[in-house]
Amino acid sequence: MRLPLALLLLALAPLGCVMPQTPTDKLMDAAYDHNTALRFGRMDIAREHVALSARDAWAKRHASWGDRVRVVDLELSDVRMKNRDEAEVRVRVEWQRIDEAELRTTELLQRWRNASGWHVDTEECAAGDTALLDRPADTATPKGETGSARDGL
Numbered sequence: 001m002r003l004p005l006a007l008l009l010l011a012l013a014p015l016g017c018v019m020p021q022t023p024t025d026k027l028m029d030a031a032y033d034h035n036t037a038l039r040f041g042r043m044d045i046a047r048e049h050v051a052l053s054a055r056d057a058w059a060k061r062h063a064s065w066g067d068r069v070r071v072v073d074l075e076l077s078d079v080r081m082k083n084r085d086e087a088e089v090r091v092r093v094e095w096q097r098i099d100e101a102e103l104r105t106t107e108l109l110q111r112w113r114n115a116s117g118w119h120v121d122t123e124e125c126a127a128g129d130t131a132l133l134d135r136p137a138d139t140a141t142p143k144g145e146t147g148s149a150r151d152g153l
Contacts, residue, residue, distance in 0.1 A: 023114060024081055026118055027089075027114070031118070034120065049118070051119040076091055085114040086112070086114070089109075091110060093106045104128070106127070107127040109125075
């Protein structure tokens with residue numbers, strides 16, 4: 001009788017030592033989930049981590065991802081808490097256009113806010129090739145399509 005009770009207590013002991021997640025831990029989880037979804041083209045999942053007020057602009061800036069832009073690698077390079085509810089996340093993206101072999105690198109600066117959960121508030125190119133988000137005409141419109149037909153969606 002003592003052996004099963006001792007084993008049960010030993011198995012349950014680590015559960016009593018679990019610390020609640022800090023705001024930094026929650027930010028790291030959200031940033032990892034968001035950027036992993038971006039890496040693998042899961043825009044539906046990534047969009048859930050974008051602030052409601054920024055979703056339309058975010059969707060336009062990422063419209064070519066997976067269609068005309070292939071993300072080869074993506075990694076979180078720096079996470080800085082500005083205060084309890086604001087943070088900056090730097091993301092290094094290696095990518096290429098579908099019709100090219102040239103590997104490009106862009107560093108994104110994502111500004112996150114904690115309002116009922118962490119969400120991307122703004123995102124901009126901090127270094128490297130800015131065409132990843134700026135969608136110049138040769139990236140935004142495949143050859144043979146007109147810009148107005150594509151933009152009308």
